[in-house]
Amino acid sequence: MKEAPVQVRWERRTQRPLFGLALAFAVAYAVPIVDPDASPEVVSACLSVEWVVWGAFALDYVIRLVLAERRAEFVRGHWLDLAAVVLPLVQPLRLLRLVSTLLLVGQRARMASQVRLTTYVAGSVVGLLMFGSLAVLSVERDSPNGNIKTLGDAVWWSFTTMTTVGYGDHAPTTGVGRMLAVGLMLSGIALLGVVTANIAAWFIARFEMDDVEERRQTEAIRVLTEEVRALRAEVASLSGTGLPGQVGEEKVR
Structure with a gap:
């Protein structure tokens, strides 16, 4: 190796x-x-x-x-x-x-x-939510016009921003805070795309597995049908000509 x-x-x-x-x-x-x-x-x-x-x-x-x-x-x-x-x-x-x-x-x-893709995406979501909340709280807490003053406000803002819902009840007022908001929005869209693609790939893989299994069963049925036809033809041939022992007995009689 x-x-x-x-x-x-x-x-x-x-x-x-x-x-x-x-x-x-x-x-x-x-x-x-x-x-x-x-x-x-x-x-x-x-x-x-x-x-x-x-x-x-x-x-x-x-x-x-x-x-x-x-x-x-x-x-x-x-x-x-x-x-x-x-x-x-x-x-x-x-x-x-x-x-x-x-x-x-x-x-x-x-x-x-x-590290599988699902684990990586889940870790990325948790990490971005946590660090996004902490980062925006650190820059918005002391802003005179800011309305993100507590950790709960920051976490709620991160959730609504990453999911691109944007209720507007909490929003950054500083330049750095708005840059963080842009980063979270883009990250949320990217992670949503990764999750969607991963789910679609899983469904496609499952459909392909089902299709392969269906083709295998169809081929097995076809082979079995051919064998049954061959057996029927052989039985019909034996029924028409009779067995060799039976033919001899009939001649003696």
Whole structure:
């Protein structure tokens, strides 16, 4: 059996640790937003965790680049990973670290052969709802004209935005908040398309399986019918000529 390339082995071994770090990032990002009265030590610790997690994903990208057999093709094929690594360095904002980490986690999830499409879509929906709610709450809470002041308001707004319902009872008023709204709407449409395509593919596969089974049964019936016809012809032939023993007995009589 041919051994997998070094890059593939590295990706398999680091899959779970990186997802664990992603969960740590989620907690560190959520704590200061959910609890705005958290102590400066807690906020500082959360910011440190965010940078450490982003640094781990950035280091993972560099190692995969070094291990790649064709580095130029790797960069072209993983340009989104590169953008996510460089993005927080250009402007070190917490929101950019959030976006970059989500992109890196999503790219690594696509590489994992054991992660099925349904699981990936469900995780994407939950992640976008959670981080979208936290992100919009962080930028809209202190806005003078904003009406998204609590986590419940933010979660409700994320649901209505991702599903493109848009009741309008809660809406962002800042520029960053509106950019988040556009991102959530586009993500919701894209995920809805993926779910619809996945369901359609499942139905088509089921119909194809039923069609194959029907053709197999039809072929089996056809073969059985031919055998029955052959047996009938043989029985008719024997009935017309009689058995050899019976013919001899009739001559003796």
